[in-house]
Amino acid sequence: MNTFGQIFRLTTFGESHGPGIGGVIDGMPSGIEVDMDFLQAELDRRKPGQSALTTARKEGDRVELLSGVFEGKTTGCPIGFLVRNENQHSSDYDNMRNVFRPSHADFTYQSKYGIRDHRGGGRTSARETIARVVGGAFAKMVLRQRGIRITAYTSQVGNIALTGSYHDYDFSLIEQNPVRCPDPQKAEEMAKLIAQVKADGDTIGGIITGVIQGCPVGLGEPVFDKLHAQLGAAMLGINAVKGFEYGEGFAGVTARGSEQNDIFQPAPDGTITTLTNHSGGIQGGLSNGQDIFFRVAFKPVATLLREQHTVTADGTPTILKARGRHDPCVLPRAVPIVEAMAAMVILDNLLLAQAYK
Amino acid sequence: MNTFGQIFRLTTFGESHGPGIGGVIDGMPSGIEVDMDFLQAELDRRKPGQSALTTARKEGDRVELLSGVFEGKTTGCPIGFLVRNENQHSSDYDNMRNVFRPSHADFTYQSKYGIRDHRGGGRTSARETIARVVGGAFAKMVLRQRGIRITAYTSQVGNIALTGSYHDYDFSLIEQNPVRCPDPQKAEEMAKLIAQVKADGDTIGGIITGVIQGCPVGLGEPVFDKLHAQLGAAMLGINAVKGFEYGEGFAGVTARGSEQNDIFQPAPDGTITTLTNHSGGIQGGLSNGQDIFFRVAFKPVATLLREQHTVTADGTPTILKARGRHDPCVLPRAVPIVEAMAAMVILDNLLLAQAYK
Amino acid sequence: MNTFGQIFRLTTFGESHGPGIGGVIDGMPSGIEVDMDFLQAELDRRKPGQSALTTARKEGDRVELLSGVFEGKTTGCPIGFLVRNENQHSSDYDNMRNVFRPSHADFTYQSKYGIRDHRGGGRTSARETIARVVGGAFAKMVLRQRGIRITAYTSQVGNIALTGSYHDYDFSLIEQNPVRCPDPQKAEEMAKLIAQVKADGDTIGGIITGVIQGCPVGLGEPVFDKLHAQLGAAMLGINAVKGFEYGEGFAGVTARGSEQNDIFQPAPDGTITTLTNHSGGIQGGLSNGQDIFFRVAFKPVATLLREQHTVTADGTPTILKARGRHDPCVLPRAVPIVEAMAAMVILDNLLLAQAYK
């Protein structure tokens, strides 16, 4: 199903080479001023052709709001939106009509649906994430009024990794480089690696770190829909994601409980805080008021600009070489998508928590 | 919300020291023979007191089916079930009524709901997973008719880790040791580590590996509800889970696309297969017919049998020492829970795929 | 699916001659005092054997709460509950194992599921409504704190009908007679008719009127999930219901707009009210602060204590005569069910409206 969220809901549609990408945002609170500059800026962070590191495709990605806004404010009615596709080179994909690209969804789509739009990957194209960024931008418009800030950055590309925790970095540096890494030195190394990989006609993966600050205590549903389970599902639903961890994550399995428990203590303002935050801001599936932080693993892009063995739809071996314009590494452009998904999860849970007050 | 699944749905209820744990399974296909021995055996794999490695609590955990079964077969009507609590030592928890246990959900529950059942952790107790095991057992009864097998095992405890892939092990050995590890030598080491940790009044985490075999091509929904996003959410919704990865997971971010792509080739039976399975059996969010495998990270249990600093509900610092009977390591008992959640995800998607045929 | 509601949700299970009827209430606000006397009283209003007008079956219908309540208050966790079946005469139904009762669900269940529990109608028994009454009672515990009152009464049996609107009656008289009709004179006539019908081995239908008072402005969702669409679905989901109307309903189709429009005017307290209430308290799908009123049509019970022609499961003509103890008219016992369903709809929408504040 193409709907995300429980009471703040995004429903999306669109293929890479069809008329456009769009969606419907349902459950948006009313009376929120719509910041069109911010919305477009978020889309611009995602769009291709931003730098030498990303695909050279040029896409304007201008969003048109079709409903739900009146005199600059949200009305509580669903917000339809559309980003027209343009500058498509569908013929670049003619050779893929009957060929299954390795590690892409061509084979599984064809098997499931018996038909697929092969042009530009159709529905499986990363262009689909445009709709997520729009949904996330609206969520952020509400969250910032509540003092909730969502930040993501590239923390690893290939084997070049940040070694510090998110505390050690100045978030204002993230957008200062095309990799979206808050460590300028590492960013340069990552950029070089991506350029090298691109020159090889190859691709590379990496890790994005996400941080949610200012989240009130008690968001999430404690059994199946733990806040981190919702965040995990949101991230794992992004193309190319292979893993999700929060707090100490996988590394924490080697520590003992006595090393990882977060001791409660009184805060200066009379509330209760924790001495450490190994938990990653969530305990028992509910936010505890500390920063929420998590990491998302992205595999290397499956589209290579070199020859690969594969088969045609009838199982005949063939050789495929992608044409077209592709990203050697999705990380830089995936940063705003990670933020968008996180923003929608948090807003959805914020609204749900209000329901029971 | 306490419901899991889209059209095969489990709704659960129950606290550790209330009358019992139970739930409702809705969307169960009709005409399936109910294997009560299997159902009880699955519960026995989860129950405490199985071995020296787990808590010494004795719980019979006998399940009563309340509906949805007639003359030994499912009727298509919802299956209500109940496992009575027994042998509770509620007074063991008297000192926790007004104290927040570190890294537990006491503080977040109290903040969210303004009230909580502190006895045995109430709803946050791992006893809640009884209902998941029941749901999973029913799902497995259908899946085995379709040739789908779901297996989980402990692959790491603390820093003792299996080094091989799941291919390298004989699954029939898993249930031969109390750790549920298919490598008998490693299992012994793990058991020793757990015993040591227990003697220290401490706890330890680890990793469970899950494998799904025989899954048909095309299960999952390709955008938000990718099959691995659903599996991830299912696993992250289990108590103490901090991370989920599938296929090459986090480790795969350092490889290049040319190293990780799974080349398609014709299979001897005329279908299409892949030369390798770095993808972990899912491409574009849909099962591709190869084995699905994933890893789930569990943190060390938060309940320590030693003194910890913490605060009371009004923020006063205090010292807490847990009484009672607790697991030093949840991994061995979590293995059937991982399987249960996976089974429910797969059946739900199997049914959903049939809807559109 | 056996779940009702969006964020206040009731999931039910149980058959007439199985172990019991029960369910799970999810999304119940926390901190609400549980009024067990009220809960049992609501069940007693529904239970058989109350009067000579209803079936002579004796059922204690004692409810056991299995979770979600601590020291007399709701905790925000799901409330599991169970009413054991007792005093079943399953052998009364032996002759129905392979016979399809006319206008019952035997044939459709058998066709859909390939199996059915024929004893006492199985899942299709009106005993299933026990779970609805429990869910409704919890909803009412919240609603009465908010000043919302829900009342239903029998307004027609066969061709004996109340002629006045709900304004004309004293609601305190409803429970004063076994028909649950606020007009004592008409109630007596209805009772006589029911007794006559019963003596004939026949059955009769009627109409229940429902009234919701004190509902705040703005409940409901304005497009598909209009408040009256939700109320209608709730009522049409009750056994034997054949129609639903609200406000002027079917009768209003002959009037002109100028006769039916409800003119707005200022209320003495500074709010806005309407001069008339032809709309029935809902405009554009949203409650407008006026009383909500609606009518629900029930067909005559399908089970007759006389011979009827029918067929067996293999299509062979046969003659059926019901044994057992049955209601000649469901109206009196359906009154609390109508209230329960209305209460759940209103609470669900009340909570949802709070989410967006």
Added chain:
Amino acid sequence: MNTFGQIFRLTTFGESHGPGIGGVIDGMPSGIEVDMDFLQAELDRRKPGQSALTTARKEGDRVELLSGVFEGKTTGCPIGFLVRNENQHSSDYDNMRNVFRPSHADFTYQSKYGIRDHRGGGRTSARETIARVVGGAFAKMVLRQRGIRITAYTSQVGNIALTGSYHDYDFSLIEQNPVRCPDPQKAEEMAKLIAQVKADGDTIGGIITGVIQGCPVGLGEPVFDKLHAQLGAAMLGINAVKGFEYGEGFAGVTARGSEQNDIFQPAPDGTITTLTNHSGGIQGGLSNGQDIFFRVAFKPVATLLREQHTVTADGTPTILKARGRHDPCVLPRAVPIVEAMAAMVILDNLLLAQAYK
């Protein structure tokens, strides 16, 4: 929420005087040939300006498909669509910016959301039903392949009513007159009445009858989501609907069980049929293979072309006279909407039934 359906789902957006009306169809089976002529013809049946009986507004209502279709067939991906608004006279509504139209949703929207788009009724405009007709047209494309036919017609306007059952009419006559009534004589009377009412600046209601033929046995969910409960909710979610009944409906409450039970008998083809169909094709909430028929009551349109007393947003009494172009009776244009909603309900349940096979 603006989504309709469980696994065949329509999500809609759009206001009368915004950029357009549209939506997303999710869960559409793949490989279905898209009949664009049929789709546009369905929209034309709904559009204004068809005849002297409807509003004189001219709207092209051309639909653009934005996704989910490839080379003329559905792909299983969501189908986005958009109908641009045109020929709007927004200034006709300037006087309604701060005035609440009687029996419209202005007051309730303003109270719920604190803001509303007053132009042309905004989201509450009947233009919203364009999206339903598109969704219904796609559903019909699948249903006709399965031999399921859905027909609706005007059976009453004011006090001019058809007296026969649907069996008595030739459905091919329905589209032969602007009222969409299969009795040409009555159609003419209805047309005269509508013309008279229009000349008076007034409005009138009526009843639409719906018939579903060829539906297989077993569609629906037997407890809350009975097939007729879903149909009822679908119809009650249409603007101006005040009542829904099926089978014998309200009239049936005066009959006895012995008069209304539908006796089973063997059918010539070896299946089982019923002698009569008082049940209206649904028993126990599940389709029984007989024709499903129902009736939907529409109130007179609230917009009058004459003066009405009302209040402004701050509660000051005022006098309102609508300008603009309005329908004196919605029945003729509502016929395709009733069909569309029924088609979506049936397809959704058809797919769901397949899931459990």
